[in-house]
Amino acid sequence: MNKKRYFILLLLASLFLSSCRGILRIDQTKMMGRKGNNVKRIVCLNPDYEVLISTKDQTQKSYQKSASKESTFNKMLDRNARKNGIQLQIIDNEDLNKHDASFFNDLAPLKQELLQVSYLQNFDNVRNNTSKFRLGKVIGKHEQGPLISPRFSYLADIYGTPFFSINGIATHKKPKKGKLLLLLTIPPVGIASFFFQDVDTYYYTIIADVRSAEIIYREVRQVNLRATEANLNSLLYDSFHIISK
């Protein structure tokens, strides 16, 4: 009976270890975290969809796959935002022509600024709060967000909202590796793991308030699941649900 017990424990442990898990991290200002935060309309700057494929030797970006999935991603963003009562104005550079100078003069620099600031600055006390982040506690509220240049404040009047966002998906297809523990405990599942590709999907959102010149919301999610329509819908709906409060 003892051998059977060890077998059962090993079986359950291997299932637990092989089960898909994910990471969700949200940093937002206290204003954003309040109920009725007034985020009803957001201008989304050129959503990104990246497909990265890794082999044993290198990682490459698949431009063809990325481009083909971008329009579907835009529709999903729009649909899930609407379901949560948010009006999303998506500005996609695929739909622009050479006369759309405002994108190149105003929005492209804003996107560049948001990415750079988000990379270089943290939310005010994010480092002090790190120890409080436990399983289930994934949302950090801060007094102030990373600061952007105030020169973009005029965009609030042009677009009728001070909220501008960057949204993106990145999927990373990793080389096929089998799961040895599964192979030893549940051979059919273990053998199957050698044939299925390991995929990580990342979703990120950065929202800035150009009037107060700060990033008010930043979110990153990582799941080791494929970017299927069901997975993305679930993920996007949840993200906009948190934003809309």
Added chain:
Amino acid sequence: MRRLTLLTGFLFLTYSIFGQANTGFQGKRFILKTDLMAPLVDKGVDISTEYVIFRTVVVGAGFNFTGRDYKQKLESYKFRYGSYPEEKATLKDFQVYAVAKLFLNNAIPAPQGSYAFAQIHLGRADIKGNYYQVDNVNPENESLLSYSSENIRSRKFTAGFGYQEVLLNFITLDFDFGLTLGALNASEKFTINRQDFNFVHGGFGDRYGPNVYSFGEWGLNQGGIGLTVNLRVGILLF
């Protein structure tokens, strides 16, 4: 039935309290499910409902009917005839159950992804089986007698892991795998030729509980310990 009503009431109460705070799958939190393994393995029906009460927590309630046949491993019969009797015992079970699931993926909210679960079944069972009456003094008087026992208490507890996928934005496919402990109440009486005897599980109690593989009997209970697999299909209602 009273327990089922209470469990359903509990679900609707939690809906009204927690309903608005959780995402679910695109706002849908209530799932109606049926287990495809029930008719295949247990010759029965299993219907349940589940509700997302927190971001990663799902609770549910359901009921199942089973009508499974068990080969009886009557050792005294085998000793006499060299094999176990061909006649099988039938166990008809009606149980209500409650389940709690903790989804392990924080980035995609319940009810999608992999989860750990615990499930408890409580019910009543009717057994029709065989009992080999041994007579060491006059072996020619030995005989295989049938017995029946009604309304005996049955319990099951399962804990394990599972994975749930949402298809076409409204169908759920839920596979789970766990360790089950089964128990039949041994204090009940059963009847042979209109006489009451203490309950005898008649060589199949070690297989009661798990639905795919039993490791054997556990403790002093008349029930088995083993592996259970379920494959449930459901509809996301609202």
